[in-house]
Amino acid sequence: MHGIGGNASSCGPLAAMLSAQGYRTLCWDAPGYGASADPAGKMDHSGVVLDVLAWLGIGPVHLIGTSWGGVIATRVAAQAPEAVRSIVLADSTRGSATTKEGAERMLARVPELAAAGPHALAARRAPNLVSQSAPPSIAEAVRAGMAAVRLPGYSAAATMMAESDTSALLPHLQVPALVLVGEDDVVTGVTESRILAQNIPGAAFEIIPGAGHAAIQEKPAEMSAAILAFWKRLK
Template identity: 60%
Template structure:
């Protein structure tokens, strides 16, 4: 069952963001995974991308919580307020254990980019825990070709050599649409600049060994695949292909959004997701 909100030391934590005056609770699992919780109602597990954190999901989580959903946005192991304790363990299994410890499920699962790769594996292995799956700006993984896997692994050395601030400065512009505001682009950069080497390295290695092609074809949960029109990272065609692989999946393109669509267009993303859920709430 859900424990009282606390950090590692047991001190109560309440987070506030500039765009969200309503408080978000913080909860820490027994294995050191921190979760940001908003609202009440139907539970939604939210998983960020490889260059993000729970903070990346904040604007979307606020909108979903305003419509009667209780959002649980994790900091993956080695990210945000989570510890590095379980970084080398299987991320989908960690997510399943997290839901068990929270005492919730089945849940709607939202995963963006790397988070969607984890979400697909979670839905495949533990369909009883997943009532629906949203794959935003996501992919089959990086083990589609040897070259794509190698490119992913090279990011580890780049982060180690450059440090997170320079690493983010080099990469963040590709994550957003050309029409995205400076304020949102800066938020995306700041999220990436906060990554830590243990968490990012484990995520990159997971992506480099993952090809979810077969996993996606075997999914048996309602699925929405959504992507920004200006996604220059994973791309519209990869998302379109992912949608074709998942039986009965719905596919949507968001205008004026790039790879970081959940931050660039949180209102549009929320409307698309809520429409997909329909009477599943």
């Protein structure tokens, strides 16, 4: 599950590597992103995930969420642990409501997008999502993903993040968890990922060298190796 500035293609290279090892992988466009219809009214993103899994008739599943997608994964695991085999939280967070200022900054992104448009938003924000060592092609893919966001989907995502603080959920999660973070992540950061790992019972934690917030795109091979090793330990 992609971040607030991404879409299904953001997860494509990692998904391909996991598929090559025999796993069936599904990358979603969240409501209002990519090929998915725009949401009408307030969204329950975790509920939509569970509806999709029920419609597909699959589960329990391994959920991988990067940034905002990790917040969704956390909520799904808390709401319906029977549907989840494990969660991977990549460069994720407890949500923006851990502080009043964080929630306000998240909500401020919506009028910024409405006024400036997605290409200007991407030009401002995308460079911070990758490490300074990221190849230009990866930096461009991250920018292009953000430039493709639409106001209804982004607004719903920002509203969810501004209302989210999963701190109280973490100690009660009943599914295995792996927390991954790029060492150069300046958006959510290593410290926030450590908090996630320290508060989820039995969670594994790993730092991905040379990666920024978009580690899932910058270092898919390293991410895949960490995830596959984690899944192997679960067998």
